Amino acid sequence: MAPDKPKNAARRGGIDDDDEFKPSPREAFHTDPLLCESILRKVVSTVPLAIRSSRISMGSGLFAAEAVEPGREIYQSDPLMAAxxxxxxxxxxxxxxxxxxxxxxxxxxxxxxxxxxxxxxxxxxxxxxxxxxxIRIADKIESVGYALDLGRQLKVRSLKKIAPGDEITICYLDPRMEMTTRQKILQREYFFECSCTRCKADLKEQKDWVKAGGNLDTLKQSNAEILKLMKRTAAAIKHPKIYTDYEGLDAAETQLRIITTRPLGADWPDHMEPLPTAQVVLAFQQLEQSKTTQALRNVLNGKLVNRRQSRGPEWVNEMDETVLILLAVGNARPDNAALADKGFPARTDILAVACGYLGEACREASRTFGSGCGYTKSLFAMFVTATEKKPGPKPGTEEFRHEFGAAQARLMEWAGVPAKYAVAMTG
Known part of the structure; x- marks a missing residue:
């Protein structure tokens, strides 16, 4: 038996609240010039903007009327409501x-x-x-824009050059998600199948891997097991004695190694999610338990061996997380057992790499988020503190550039990270 239909009720202020759904006469925003004009009046823009029929969807799109250089603020807007x-x-x-x-x-x-x-x-x-x-907190066909929150204010900045007439797009989800997971969420919550540049590239890479002999079904099953392992391990640490099979980080790392050495018919794609994120999650948990060696090796593999070599907001966040562990390890107590191991990287190498990575993160954060963003300012503050405490050559000198290059090479060799994934200094 169908439930009773709710009765209509009048809202306060004389606004009629009719429960009968009446479809909008508009097919999309761009069909109503007055509405488009009203929307654009409410934003503060540094470039002329226009709302027109989207080239990539059935709805409306926002277009830049003139060229926009990378790192430039496109517009800012105050929210209509907070949820x-x-x-x-x-x-x-x-x-x-x-x-x-x-x-x-x-x-x-x-x-x-x-x-x-x-x-x-x-x-x-x-x-x-x-x-x-x-709003994404400064925590494709490919996306050309990035939205972040600065004190309850939305700001959109360009990630790459936008030509006159180009449509401005942003990511709906965290692009670090594995492609299949992203597609499922977009279909479930936004009702469309994404065909952006990032998804196309991921799909092509997946198909090429299958052509090389990889078993896609086994890979998907393994990825699902990695996600389950990470969730259970995190829950076991937060709620001891409940998830007893997952309490030990050593056991979790062993299980992760078992999953990733499973025969797939082709080499395991180390750079594909969710493995990189799983390694970083383990690294932070290991650091909390003073498992310094495992933490350093996992964060370097998880952050450097991945497909996200192009810089942008995700890259900045990843460098930030990597530096946090590098600084924690580099400033560990002298009696730390790992530092006494002759095979462990020298403290000076760890601190040099941390300062180099942090300097690059600051440069990219200024371009991506803007120098006035609180996140960027916090990175610069951490950079100043780290460089003041660092012995030897300081960032910005030719001596430091040579020190950083040699230190990073030794650190990556120790962690088993191929040299091709090294971070290049741009300043």
Missing amino acids: VDSAVNETVCHYCLKDTNYFAWAGPAEATGNSASQGLVWRTVPALRTNCVR
């Missing part, structure tokens, strides 16, 4: 959201503002879901 995902955010800053309470439909336990029927909510949520941008 906190309780599944992601464990805490909420109520002071920052204090002005929204008057308009809230409901609080945690009671109504705090204007009442609204269930029908209005279910009509509004899908519209927001498909038409709003998820």
Whole structure:
């Protein structure tokens, strides 16, 4: 028996809340010139923008009317509303959201503002879901733009050169996700099959690997096991004595090695997700338990041996995480057992590589996020502190460039990372 249809209810202020769904007469935003004009008036743009029919989808697209150089801010905008995902955010800053309470439909336990029927909510949520941008905190056909949050303000910057008339695009998801996982989420949550440059490149690489003799079904099964292993290991550390089979990091690393040495018919693709991320997760967990040697080897393999050699926001985040472990290892107590091992990299090499990576991360962060971004400023502050404490040649000198190159080569050889993955200094 079908549930009773909710009765219509009038909203406060005389706004009629009719639960009957009435499709919009518009097929897309660009068919309404006045709406497009209103939208563009609400953003602060450094370049002329236009809303037109998208070249890559059935809807509307945002286009640049003139050339945009890499690293340039395209526009900034204040959000129309704030929605906190309780599944992601464990805490909420109520002071920052204090002005929204008057308009809230409901609080945690009671109504705090204007009442609204269930029908209005279910009509509004899908519209927001498909038409709003998820702000990415500075935590393709390929994407040419990157959106980040600076104090409840959305800013979009160019990742590469945009020609006049090009459509401005951003990633819907974390591009570090494995391609099959990205496709499933996009189909489930956004109802389209992505054919961007990144996905096409990943698919081609996957097909080439299969042509070389790789078993795709076994690879997918192995990737699923890696994800499960990482989730269970993290849960075991957070909740001891519950997931007893996953408590030991040594056991987790052994299991990861077993999975990745499984016969696939071709060499295991070390650079494909989720293996790189799994190695980094293990590295941070090992560092917390003073397993210095394993942590350093895992972070270098997880961060350097991957497909993301082109620079951008993800690269900056990865360098940031790598440097955190390098600095922690390089500044470990002198009585640390790993530092006493003659085969372990010298402390001076570790600190030189950390400063070199951090300097490159600062340069790329300035281009990608902007020098005024809090994330960029924090990287620069860490860089200044690290270089002040570093003995020997300082970054910015020819002596340091030579020291960095030699130190990185020795560190990568120790970790088993091929020399082709070395980070080049640009400054």
